[in-house]
Amino acid sequence: EPPPLEQKERYKVGFAQMESNNPWRIAETKSFHDTAESCNWDLVATDAAGSAAKQVADVDSMIAQGIDVLFLPPREEKPLIPAVMKAKAAGIPTFLVDRSVDPAVAKPGDHFVAFLGSDFIDQGKRVAEWVIENFDGDKGVIVELEGTTGSSPANDRKKGFDDRILQDERFEIVASQSGDFARDQGRQVMETLLQAHPDVNIVYAHNDEMAIGAIQALELAGRKPGEDVLVVSIDGTRDALQAIIDGKMGVTVESSPFFGPLACEVMKRYAAGEEIEHWVQVEDRIFTKDNAVDHIDEAY
Amino acid sequence: MTPLVSMRGISKSFAGVAALQGAGLEIEPGEVHAIIGQNGAGKSTLVKILTGVYRRDAGTVMFDGKDLTAGSPREAQDAGIATIYQELNLVPLRSVTENVVMGYEPRRFGGLINWPKAHARTREILQRFGVDIDVRQPLGSYSTAIQQLVAIARAVSLDARLVIMDEPTSSLDDREVATLFEVVRALKREGVGVLYISHFLDELFAICDRATVMRDGQTVAVRNIADSTKLGLIADMLGRNAEEIASAGMTGLGGESRAPGEALLVANSIGSGRALRDVSLEIRRGEIVGLGGLLGSGRTETARAIFGLDKLDKGEIRFARSAKAPASAADAIKGGIGFLTEDRKAEGIVPDMSVRENLTLALLPRLRKGGGIDRKREREIVARYVKALGIKTASMEQPIKELSGGNQQKVLLARWLANEPELLILDEPTRGVDVGAKLEIQTIIRDYVAEGGAVLLISSEFEELVEGADRITVLQDGRSVAELTNPGITEDALVAAMAHHEERGPA
């Protein structure tokens, strides 16, 4: 059983962010800061600068400061298990946000209260399904731009997409290289792969930033993204929606960073003694040219 | 009796240029054996082959009757050869003790260094040389002379069968040289062989038994010192006959002195730090002023202060028309001062740069042409000085580090002469320079003064000072205590002046 949470006027809430080197994380942190005011939190926010070990140490220092509740986006599945265990031992209920930990060791409803978020594998799978449905050529030659090598969203988004797309014989992944989730890297990698594989007609990027980079590379090489090359990715950023509106990109599966309000709501329910489902699933929308215009103003 | 060392047919070339060609060397146990030869004759190279620093291209080396091919200095040391290299090779950041005992530390508790014993042993060894210092201090906080003595102490303490000394006295004063000789004689009594390299022929006559003469990478003669004359040895070294040389005189400084001009530099009671307390001196155009004094008397510090390297705590310096002392080296050079430093390796050469670049380093501001360097003029100037000073170099593009010590010194001298300064400060200008080159350098200095330049000359060689200087300001413990004027200065007078106030401080 996770530790209970008493009902109070104000809570001291810990939010141990893993890194702040991309727009998505920044939007997520901002969402927690914004929620702190409306939800009556004293927010202790730390930043682990991309190190799982430092994230554990950050959680430790929050425990030392006596927080009431912990929201943790664990950078890695396994390395953050000690943080979850320590929080439990200190009597602090923990909610995992946007990524989870290894379920073989730490379980929701036991070591932590619940996982709030979407499913990276599923995101990849949904992109694949959209491609299968909407690609009208005979032969899909795919270049995949992976996220940071070894990071869990990269691993999962690859797995979800690859497993699904390869069930259809029309498709072939000719190259799959890391663009480190960054626009500049995505562009450089795409430029290179385009030289080696000029026949590519589908680009799947693990996030929108790399997709934008790929679009630039395609344009620089005189190709027409959206016409002769289909670009698809995940996240739902403003730039990606704009690209969809401009017809340069096919689809982006949403992966919303705005966890603050959800976190507030779930925490209140837990304090009230409600049973919390182990996975508070976030509905990821899917943006295409049909709905991009409607959502671009809420994108980050 | 088998010789202690027997080297035969040794050859060695660097990048295709032969430094040694079939050189040989033989030393008996208990013998003090000298190698003499001009700069670049190959003396140091021969030594380095014996001690495993360089690998020979050809030849055999026998040590103590056994074949010795030392692959590293350590192997040579273990075989019983202790060496003091020409360029000081110690670790300035580490303590005196460490520099002496390194590699042979006394142990305790199964392997740990016995520091108290190490310090005590070091203190004891140094005391044999009359040096009483805090052995825990970093070696670098002591003067070159002390460092030289430490290097000697280290070598002597190794209980070797052969001790090699490559120009050990180049930065020692007479008293220390005397102490060193005592030690050499003691080694000899113990049956230890000593290989002694020096440009001071007097020293050979004082302690050496035989001398091997080298010229252009070859051994040209082996002489019994007792049967030789100075002139004969010089003739061997230079490969000329003795009469020719005899007519030329022994130092190049003793020219006819001329009437000195107006005052160029006046230092009034200057002081800076602990080493320079109260020095006054005056230098006039067209004269050589010597600075006499014992080791550590503050001669180098005086020079540094004049050149603007050390801030003055007190006193004032007037140079030429300017009432202000230079604030930096660049300032001093612009004002017309040049400073040849005593430590060629650390403060003089830029080892990887060519002879040309080294020679014109101080001249650059004047070679400026349209934002760049006037390379044509640069080459002309370098070619002129290489020729005028007889610098032995393959080309002006050869890295200076590949030149022998004496030739490096000439390049540095040329660096300053090319600048045509009004005042040239020379700190030990002929240190480590062979007789021939020494003569040449002294002549160059004399010529420079004859054309109206002024020189402040620091030298530990009394002969050079006494013959060369028009006046000598004598320093002691950082104070100027006497002034002697030529003609009329004798070595005895100089020594007396230097020692005069001896009782005052605990020097």
Add this chain to the structure above:
Amino acid sequence: MLDQSAFDLRRYLTGNAQTTGVFVALIALILFGLLRYENFGSAYNIASFLNYNAMFILISIGMCFVIMTGGIDLSVGSVAAFTSVVAAYLSPYGIEVALPGGILAGAAIGLLNGFFVVAMRIPPFIATLATMLGAKGGALIISGAQTVSIDWTSNFTKLGMEKAFGIFPWAIVIVALVAVILWVVLEHTSLGRTVLAIGGSEDASKLMGLNVNRAKFFVYVLSGGCAGLAGVFLASGFGAGQPLEGIGWELSAIASVVVGGTLLTGGLGSVPATIAGALLLGLVFNILNFENGRGTISLSAYWQMVIRGAFLFIVILLQSRMSGPVASPKEN
């Protein structure tokens, strides 16, 4: 000769001021934390702080040895990541196997560094830069680009998560042991003195007949071994073999060493001061976290970077003020 008191003053200035600076700064920062933040001095905070920083202390000490020879080891972070993976794979066999296994893996990479530097004469900066890339690649390859689970049922986690005799975390006990041993090696063995001599002047050390190559191999193997041990801590204390950890560790280790008064050109160095340097830099993170918790201002991650840089700047300023030139009296 020269009077003794002057010498003592000089020794104080050249020998100790380098290191006093860091101790003064460390104590000042600790006092600041104690006075300003509740729970800063709690046993929990101290233990977890030390537990996390144990890894940095280790690699800093290893780095200190390398730097004393005038070298540098940029590979420590990757090596720790690599050995954390190795240790994770070995964890089912228990700590008795995983601990030496991790250390050996690190030492092996150190040996490779030593080979590049000593035998191939590649500048240390470049040699270890290459092994930094190589070890990272290696870690990703053997782990299949995933974090590697440790065996939670074996005694492997004891090391990082339990306390020796119920008081001190094991990691701290081991680090203390390593530190004492290496301090003795440095100050009281000829190997240690050779390390310092090489940094002072490699040529001179060779001519003195010191075994320069052996000592250089030693420091790289030592640094690799220390990083290896840090990797074992990482796996044991942080729950997995982590091929992506260790980024930037080399720079914080270098900073710790320098803040501890060691010259990057080699020839000087102290184990205790290096530890103090590592603690000092680690403390900045801890204090920033506490500052965030006070709620008065909330420092964004970027401000934290700026503040860390500024803090390093201040420490460096203080140090250069207090120590002045040490290298040789001829400088300046």
Add this chain to the structure above:
Amino acid sequence: MSATEASPAEKGVMQIESFIGFAKRNGGLIALIAIILFNIAFTPNFLHPQTFFVNISQVATIAVVAVGMTLVIATGGIDLSVGAVMALAGALAPLIFTSSFAEAYPMLGLAAAFVVPVLVALLCGLFNGSLVSFLNVQPIIATLILFISGRGIAQVLTNGNLQTFSHKGFSYLGTGKILGLPFQGWLVIAIACLIWWLVHRSLFGRYLLAIGGNETAARLAGAPVRRVKIGAYVLCAGLAGIAGLIVVAINSASDAARIGNLMELDAIAAAVVGGALLQGGRAPIFGAILGAIIIQLVKYTLLANGVADEVALVAKAGIIIAAVYLQQGRKE
């Protein structure tokens, strides 16, 4: 032989010798040829002109930074802050030309967007150089300060946000072409020639090499040591600033967290592969360009041939070691 005029025959011999010397000195060149041959054999479409352009545009930033790095390395220093300076300059430019001022005065705004970031970069160099030359702070540490906080400052300025824009004039820097060749390519050539002249024909350059070779000797010969050292850091930072602008211009976006990430390592590796000595005294400018090209081609080769990222890291490590080893072959 004394250094007088050489006869024509001697000159001919000297030329042949210097060519052999050149080949020996440039192990890098051999490495480059090997990589190119490999690519021609194995990489699809390698000889396609577009491949050439892609590589030129990608190598430009590394090359520009490596040239600056070479100057700093020539003084015996190192500059870790180049990546952070790139980020700072890159973050500033869009801030300026998307400001209301630039909207009011487009031309002035555009000019300011080029000039101000570079000026700020120069200031960073001034900061680094002053720490090194006035306070005697060791270069790694001096530049570590901006390495840590420079990027933080850039992120504070932009609030961490990605700034995207579309601006024809500014993007020319990254996407423009002259005679069919990317504009950055020309820029690199111009910069390299200018800096080469500076190093080999100007007083500054001679002093730079002298200081790197023996600082004390250079000072005593009247070299303005501090000014020259600061100059090297300022130039290096300025060039990093330009590189930052190029990156932003190509991407039409500026992400302070990412611009120039790990650039310092690539630049140092390029400089050393190109023949720079980390202890100073040498500044092979075209060598640095060569080194940058090698590093770029290695990256390209591995990517184009589908080598997995983690294997690519190991391969890169091996190639760096091999290139530097070849480079040093001449030193027996």
